[in-house]
């Protein structure tokens with residue numbers, strides 16, 4: 502099938518490459534000329550495991566191409582994916598300006614004849630958006646288009662695998678033609694028996710937000726329980742195992758940490774709250790989810806000030822991990838933004854390392870780097886030179902089994918604040934570290950119940 506994917510970011514590029522891999526003829530269009538130039542030169546602008554060989558192979562075999570000419574790309578395609586960003590507006594609602602700009606381009610480039618066209622919202626968009634896309638196209642043309650909602654559930658860091666072997670494909674349609682075409686398009690991806698769930702468009706649009714909000718709720722719930730564990734001297738790891746083995750709950754997405762980040766959960770929870778309020782539905786569960794998450798991002802800075810005092814002037818801290826999670830260079834809404842800024846604002850200097858997000862960190866922390874508050878290090882051990890303590894913010898694999906003797910020798914004091922619960926508290930204590938993690942030890946002054954037990 503001839504496919505156009507408009508928006509060649511994390512989602513658009515993965516969708517385009519995976520659809521090319523199954524034999525489709527794909528053109529990826531984006532208004533960012535720099536990005537398209539790099540892609541045409543065979544360079545992948547993001548770090549995403551497995552993506553580079555996929556793009557290379559399909560580029561070489563002529564099944565994928567990249568262009569800034571959005572108009573001709575959508576004019577010649579029979580299936581058009583809209584995969585542009587839907588950032589939060591000032592009120593938290595999803596800003597649809599890029600989506601509707603693409604719809605406008607589709608309408609104004611509609612050929613007078615040729616095969617029927619399917620327009621798919623792949624971007625995460627609030628319920629009711631398909632109707633707005635349809636209206637934007639219809640302003641330019643009398644031709645009918647089949648507008649569908651096909652939300653994407655891929656995770657960064659595992660995007661190619663998630664798209665190739667999805668748990669499910671959700672498709673909101675209101676025509677038999679679109680249902681058949683999308684059934685054919687996705688057939689190679691659901692061969693192993695995972696379902697394509699066809700439904701009405703509104704339900705598909707809501708499904709995406711419901712999935713992300715449910716996952717974000719689990720995380721905030723576990724961070725709340727971690728706070729309780731710290732207050733009474735219990736261990737959130739045991740609680741996680743204790744509840745995750747109940748098959749009604751399941752083991753995934755129950756890891757306490759320093760809050761969820763990334764380009765999706767924070768913005769999608771906000772957008773769903775906005776939709777709920779707009780429609781007069783109580784949003785208090787999600788208000789709580791956000792509140793817990795905002796507080797959780799500051800937990801490590803609080804622990805640092807409990808140990809070193811509110812004024813951190815003259816202190817230096819080593820930081821391992823800046824991306825919002827491992828296996829990605831993405832720093833959008835990363836907890837590291839709160840933690841690193843929090844330390845520097847209190848007078849500290851930070852020496853940080855990330856295996857892939859260095860170039861993003863240069864952008865996000867330009868001011869701190871210029872002022873000397875933050876130094877980015879080539880190697881994770883370089884961060885520890887002259888540092889008072891180490892903070893672990895992202896659970897990258899190379900951080901999991903460090904040379905603890907070297908860590909101890911390099912640190913001014915053997916103090917580690919672990920935001921991702923990488924190590925066993927007892928073993929860390931035996932190794933001579935003052936080790937602070939999330940929800941696994943009673944906090945000084947808050948071990949009320951444990952002390953009285």
Ligand SMILES: NC(=O)c1ccc[n+]([C@@H]2O[C@H](COP(=O)([O-])OP(=O)(O)OC[C@H]3O[C@@H](n4cnc5c(N)ncnc54)[C@H](O)[C@@H]3O)[C@@H](O)[C@H]2O)c1
Nearest residue numbers: 508509510511512531532533585586587599602624625653
């Ligand atoms: N990143 C994820 O893991 C993920 C997963 C599922 C769904 N989503 C959703 O998918 C959408 C895209 O997310 P992303 O992370 O890929 O965003 P992104 O910012 O990485 O990419 C968006 C791209 O769209 C381009 N663009 C903007 N306006 C355009 C226009 N008018 N014409 C052509 N190109 C245009 C931008 O230049 C950019 O390259 C969002 O709605 C997001 O919520 C993201």
Ligand SMILES: O=c1ccn([C@@H]2O[C@H](COP(=O)(O)OP(=O)(O)O[C@H]3O[C@H](CO)[C@@H](O)[C@H](O)[C@H]3O)[C@@H](O)[C@H]2O)c(=O)[nH]1
Nearest residue numbers: 653654655656657754755756758760761762763765825826
């Ligand atoms: O038990 C957990 C699991 C995750 N996280 C954090 O949650 C955030 C999001 O993680 P993850 O969901 O793995 O990453 P994303 O790439 O943002 O993917 C989410 O957002 C995408 C965009 O909508 C969806 O497509 C995916 O299904 C959904 O998992 C990260 O900061 C993680 O550190 C935790 O704190 N505890």
